[in-house]
Amino acid sequence: RTTNFDFQQRVQLGVEAQIGERINISTNFNTEATFDFENRMKLEYRGTEDEILQLIEAGNVSLPLPGTLISGTQGLFGFKTQLRFGNTTMTNVFSQQRTESRTIDVQGGAQTTRFEIRADEYEERRHYFLAQYFRDRYDEALAHLPIISSNINITRIEVWVTNVGPATTNNRNIVALADLGEARPHNRNLITSNISRPTNQTNNLFASLEKSPARTMAEATAYLQTRPERFISAVDFETTENARLLNSNEFTFNPRLGFISLNQTIGADHVLAVAFQYTIVGDETVYQVGEFSTDINAPNTLLVKMLKSTETDPKLPIWDLMMKNVYSLNAFQVNPQDFRLNILFESEELGVSVGFFNEGVVAGQPIIRLMNLDRLNTRNDPIPDGVFDFIDNAATQGGTIQSSTGRIFFPVIEPFGSHLRKVLQDEALGDRFAFDSLYTTTRHRAQQFPERNRFVLQGTFKSAAGAEIPLNAINVPQGSVVVTAGGIPLVENVDYTVDYMLGRVRIINEGILSSGVPLRISLESANLFNLQTRTLMGTHINHRISENFNIGATFMRLSERPLTQKVNFGNEPISNSIWGLNTTYSTQSEGLTRLLNRLPFFNGTAPSEITINAEFANLIPGHSRRIGTAGTSYIDDFEGSKSAIDLKNVQTWFTASTPQHQTMPGRFPEGAPGTGLAFRYNAARLAWYIIDPLFTRMSSITPPHIRNDVNQRSNHFVREVLQTELWPTMQTPTGIPSPIPILNLAFYPSERGPYNYDTRSSPFSRGVGRDGLLLDPSTRWGGIMRGLQVTDFEAANVEYIEFWMMDPFVYNANHTGGDLFFNLGSISEDVLRDGRKSFENGLPVTAEPINVDNTIWGIVPTVQAVVNAFDNNPPSRQFQDIGLDGLSHEQEQQFFRTQFLDVIASLHGTGSMAYQMALSDPSSDAYHYYRGSNLDAEGVDVLSRYKRFNNPDGNSPTSEQSPEPYPTAATNLPNNEDINRDGTLNEAERYFQYRVSL
Structure with missing residues (x-):
């Protein structure tokens, strides 16, 4: 344990102070402020009327200017001085600009x-027809708008989606069927009726499943795949555990045209299904497709109409249900x-x-x-x-x-x-x-x-018209908003008001609103994140010739510093200068009033005022010297064009299920339906890990026998790999090459993998020898699988798999080799194929077997998974942290006594190595941390220490359960067959397979 001081410093400070008569300090500081611009500070010195130095400001300053061609700015942080020489004043600033200027054009009160x-650019995965019937009649129904030519009125609908996150109160297990209610079903083995409209009786699908094993979540997939119709998962059906019922405010539906619109885009690998009722004009019959949540009691599954599956295949009819005409x-x-x-x-x-x-x-x-x-x-x-x-x-x-x-x-x-x-x-x-x-x-x-x-x-288009205009900015600097109507400046608090905190302008002059004159709003908005530095230097000189006559000159320079030496085209850092002149003259004229009085219906008494404003400005554009004299920007340097999905994280990989639906003869025969325990007969041990540097670097915790074994530490399968071995010319900031984290895969084809209960030779495997090793290791396999956050490879432009591999036969050049397979797509999560989701945190917290069922593989929970965490009571860990089979070591010996241990004993005897190895760990899933005093005492080498590191039985011990003075847990999360954490056990197998011959 390590002890550190936690000061939890929190400061909220507001200060207004005056030192003498000339120095003022104001600050507003909060350590928990969300953005930098919320903290403000200013130190101010004011001189006397006769001094040359009239003003010095440091901190948050501003530079207001009288002209419109060269506009002032408010959001500055730096220094400001104001000097006075008789009738001439000079204002100087040197600062960083923390705001951005922009304009908003408004006409008739609307943007x-x-x-x-x-x-x-149509809206993808948002709008869906409820059946092919509605899609086929959509064009005809809208051919005479605004009249809708449809005699259907949908009166009730329920929408189900894959649940992401914790279970809610509106969850049910569903079986979504693509051909439900279809008069032209995709599956040619279905029998249709003479009903052309969508109903549960349009074909025989609903009737054949209404009272069948499909009502049980654990049996639904296997039953549907073995029916005479040979339904295919993700094509003809989807079984979704804990599907979520959408609230009525999460979607809209068109009752006459038969489509729904979701408020949020549904995930590419998520399921969308519905049940609905409708009536026909002139017919009192209520037609229904699918089942509502009130029709069938839980935990029985609901049979519903599938609108979208976990697969995206434009060749399937279900693809046409997604509307592609909404923008x-x-x-x-x-x-x-x-x-x-x-x-x-x-x-x-x-x-x-x-x-x-x-x-x-x-x-x-x-x-x-x-x-x-x-x-x-x-x-x-x-x-x-x-x-x-x-x-x-x-x-x-x-x-x-x-x-x-x-x-x-x-x-x-x-x-x-x-x-x-x-x-x-x-x-x-x-x-x-x-x-x-x-x-x-x-x-x-x-x-x-x-x-x-x-x-x-x-x-x-225009937004809704009104007197209030949003600026789409918050915390706008005071005085930075300028509003003009038809080019004429308006007066704040006379023609309009500004809410600088919320970023809103309200026009209070009704005449301006009713006139429809175009408005232009110029403003500065604070940068939420100051990633790029902008430096502003400026000088404004104003000479007052008389009380009514002023002449001014301005010079400003704004420069940006790029974030990197390589800048993209269109994001070049500027270094612009601008200078200009301005003058203002105003006077009163009685003669102009008398001249205007000659006009009919005009009688002026007050003197008229003449105002002349004149400006000139010259912009000198430039660029930062940091991008070269000529200014170099990159259209694309292709260094950032590749976005990689890192697959080296050990914690995201899990033991793989047996591949199914293989087309090559003799490959994975145990993957065929109904093979029982033989499903894992050929699963050999595969370990995956990143070797801890303690074994390769000399430290006090390195086991002595490994520290003294230079050959072992130099072994290519153990040693660290430096970056320069792959990229010899690579330069590192420190000049010292860094080691690369290597994902190691160690395959032991002669050793039983987790949940392999192979015994004697069979059509699926070659059995186990007397020494406890798997016979004919060339027929065995080992695999790992993981979920991917990016599932739409086309949208993400995923083009290839890139990996570096060390020669696995570097010490055995005459090895016959092997094959490495990559399967990308929908992979079954059912490691122990029984249609039931195994998750350790659903197991009982005591020795009493409650809320569980028995399967051929062991024990599975019958409760729903709510959170992905163990029980909070530490003593309960020993009852839950026991692997995917739900069996402790002693329970495994009893559960698999007849079909496994007794068979090994009859083949090789109880004194054989085969029997002793099977008895010590029947499920071959016992965990051991790669460190341990017993491993040190036995002198175990580095590679052997990781053989059982990936096993799930006991891989999450609490600190009290650890046999060592240091933590020995591989993870604090319970093992779970739900690899992608979508709340359901995905059993579909539709993937691309790539073979790499080694």
Whole structure:
């Protein structure tokens, strides 16, 4: 144990102080402030009226300027001086700029925003049809907007998704079925009825599963895969444990068109399923697809309609249920007034974007009209007027836009694909212009055809009009907001007010709002994170000729220091200078008043005022010397173009399940359905680890026999590998090459792996010899698996697996070799294949077997996993930390006595090494830390110390349970078959396999 002082320093300080008559100090400091700009400090010295030195400020300062061409700034941190020479004043600053200047254009009280959306930027994994029936009739139903041609009304719906995180109260086990309610099922073995609409009776799928083992979560997958229809996981069905029922505020649905819109994008490897009821106009019958949570009691599974599976395969019919005709404007509460949308085509012949085709029967017709987005005029008469038909509530009633969420809904399902071909009426033109791959492949693959991606949605919209205008900034510096109306400056607190803390401008002059004059708001917003240094130097000289006549001159220089020596194109650090002159003259004129009085209906009594403002400014652009004299920026230096997924973390790897559905003869025969314990007969021991430096560097804790064994420490499988061995020319900051963390894989094909109960030769394996070693080791395998946060490889542009491998046969050049396989995709998490999720923290906390079931592999919990942690009571650890089989060492000897230990005894005798090894650890899952006094006493070598380091039985002992004076736990988390932590046991096997011959 290590003792450290924890001061927990917290300071919140606000000070206003005065020293004498001339020095003032003000500060506001808080150690728990979120951002730097919240802490402010200023030291001020003020001279007398007759002194040359009028003002010195240090800390948070500002430089207000009278002109508009050279604007002042408020958010500075540095030094400021003000000198006075008679009627001439000079203001100087040397500071860091901590704000950014920007402008906001507002018209009629609403901000105008331009948008440009390409055809491939549809909203992915957000909008889904409830069945193929609704997709097939979507175009027809919206052909005569604003009238919706549909006689269906969905009255009730439940939406289920894969639960991520702790279980909630709205969780159920579900079996999601792709062909449920489909009149044209994907599985040809299903029998259809004469019902064309989606119901549970449209085909025989629901009736065949209603009273079947599919009602039990543990049996559902195996039952469905062995039925005569041979259902395929992730294609025909998904079994999802603890699926979450969405609340009504997490989605919307269109009751007449039959689609749902999720508030959040669903994960690429998550399941989406529904159950719904609907009625038909003129028919009192209530039709239903799937089962509602109130229809079947838990823990029985619910049979529901699958809209999305864990796999993304455009060849499957379920791919068509995802809508690809919805585009987001990234705005809310879109105002229909002055909304403009046009669809442009990037013409190769004309070299510009145009809103029409110049060939075929549709030549000259606006593309927006061809897409059925312009069929009406402003009075909803069926007369196109060249303007987008703003028909609201598309997501809930049917239309072209959902203004509340800022989404465009095309009234056709494939606007740039099949629909475009249909309106062109020319196969050759369709081949030239249609973007079919946008709908037949994934979006990211379609983006690989830029010559097809030539359609753009372009336009403008306004946010909701009002007197209050958000600045999209917080903690705006005082006095930095300037508002002009038609170029005329407005007066703060007369025409408008500013909430500098919340970042809002409120127009209080109603005449300005009603006039519709364009407003421009200039402001400075504080940088939340000061990553780049900006230095501002400036001088302003003002000479007062008279009380009404001023002449000024200004010089300012703003320079930026780049974060790195290599800067990207468009982010070049500036070093700009600007200088200018300004003058102001104002006077009163009685003559002008008399002249104006000659006008009819005008009678002025007060003297008129004439004001003349004149400015001149010259900007001298430049760049920082740090990027060279000529200024060098990089379009792409390709050093940062590669983003890697590091796979070396030992803690993220777990014992692999047996690969299934192998196509090569003789490979993994035990992976076939229904093989029982034989599922792991060929699993040999595979250890994975990073060798602790204590074994390779001389220290007080290095075991003496290893410290004295230079050959062992120099062994290629033990020694450290330096960076310079792989990259000889690599330079390190310290000049000393660093060791590389090496993920070691040690395969022992003759030793039993975890949960291998192989005994005698069988169609699946060759059995165990008298010495306890696996026979015919060339037929054995060892594997590890892990979850990946990045599951959509196309979207992430994952292109290859890169790894360096030390020659595994460096000490045996005549070895026959082996094969290394990489499987990427959906991998079954069911290590002990029984359809039940094994997790240690679900086991009883005492010796009493409660809330558990027996399987062929041992004991599994019947409770739901709520949190991924052991029981808080330390004595309970011995009952939970016992591996995936749920059996302690003594329980393993009893549980596997008949089918394993007695068979070994009958083959080789109880005195054989085979029997003694099996008796000492029947499940071959006992854990041992790579350090230990017993290992030191026996003189165990480094590699052998890691053989049992990955075993799950006892790998999380508490500090009290540790047999050594130091911690010996491999992890503090319970072992769990739920590798990717999505709350369900994934059993699907659909992956790409790569073979590396060694």
